[in-house]
Amino acid sequence: MKEPTTGRAVQFESFGGPDALSVREVPVPQPGPGQIRVRVTAAGLNPMDWFMTSDADTAARFGLSLPCGFGTDYAGVVDEVGEGVSEFVAGDRVFGGAMSRAVADHIVVDQAGTIVVGGEAHHTPDGVDDRTAATLTIAGRTAAAALAVVNPGPGDTVLIGGAGGGVGVFAVQLARLAGARVIGTGSAKSADALRALGAEPIAYGDGLVDRVRALAPAGVTAAMDLHGTDTALAARELGVPDERITTIAAQIDGITPANGANTAPGALAEIAGLVAAGHLRVPIAASFPVEQIRTAVELQAERHVQGKVVIDL
Structure with a gap:
């Protein structure tokens, strides 16, 4: 041919x-x-x-x-x-x-x-x-980099802003696989999709801090803002220390941003393996x-x- x-x-x-x-x-x-x-x-x-x-x-x-x-x-x-x-x-x-x-x-x-x-x-x-x-490649690496900053595990409650987006679908599932409870912000129409990923949905926007307090009275221990700064700033107000907050689309003084270019070697292969095994969709x-x-x-x-x-x- x-x-x-x-x-x-x-x-x-x-x-x-x-x-x-x-x-x-x-x-x-x-x-x-x-x-x-x-x-x-x-x-x-x-x-x-x-x-x-x-x-x-x-x-x-x-x-x-x-x-x-x-x-x-x-x-x-x-x-x-x-x-x-x-x-x-x-x-x-x-x-x-x-x-x-x-x-x-x-x-x-x-x-x-x-x-x-x-x-x-x-x-x-x-x-x-x-x-x-x-x-x-891009979304998986970025999510892995965000998780590396906040290092979620059993006993953690993680607040993820923009949880239904391209990076969010990876971050939610990786945090859940690490044993953490996940609260994910999104629109009302995204609630069922977030539940399917393993997150507890919560509406973004004004009043987020109060809604998180009502859903997690014991508090949140880590946060990933995958959209802007609103979730990161809410996490600060909720008492999350800066070292356990990260952003991907904005920078805030004192908070470490996540960069997919700095993802640990092997992270992408691990994510692909999780998909192949049916543990991540x-x-x-x-x-x-x-x-x-x-x-x-x-x-x-x-x-x-x-x-x-x-x-x-």
Whole structure:
């Protein structure tokens, strides 16, 4: 069978919102030494995708220039390997991250790279489908980093702000697997979904401190704010020490933010293993064909999605 010479890729020709995204026909990339080429089958969306490309100044801070691709999380199958590659062979199922270029039919990543430099790949465990694998890298790593800051365990009651979002679905379940009680903030319509993850739902917004006190009279002992600062500040008011509070989308003096780039080695493989074993599930809120990328990004950018949004390729 003749190898394709072109494929689809989502690109920006000017930075901005979803309207600036286009599906383009581009040359199929070729792997160099130490690289693999992946035929992407699914790409998971994250808030950082559209934040990084929202304007030229922000893009420049992340080293992005035009024309620019889109998306970071991917899953697929290795279809070609470069010289010196020993960890992968053609036909291997893989998942990982390639910053701002994952939504494409083909991507080239380094065998030993990072999300930012060269891209990265991990073997997809048996029992994990590609759509699910495509959601793991950014959200799973960020959740693992947040848990590492607050270190929940048996006897803890953890307050998680934004518990139904892309990172929240991982953080809730990982905290529960660690033995903690979890109270998760969300909207009224997310209550059943939060219960299904193992969290006790509570409404966010004004009066949060009083609602938490009523639900947990003995108090909360740790907190993760996965949306902004409201949950972190409420936790302080509830007496949680700063060293057991973390944020991912904002910074507060005295509180350690969680950064997925600093996740402990092996954390992502552990999360993938938990998914494969059926101990952790990833709700897929919606999936779209690549031709509907603008609609998918608009939905994801609303920040009210319960679970993950995935692009099928």
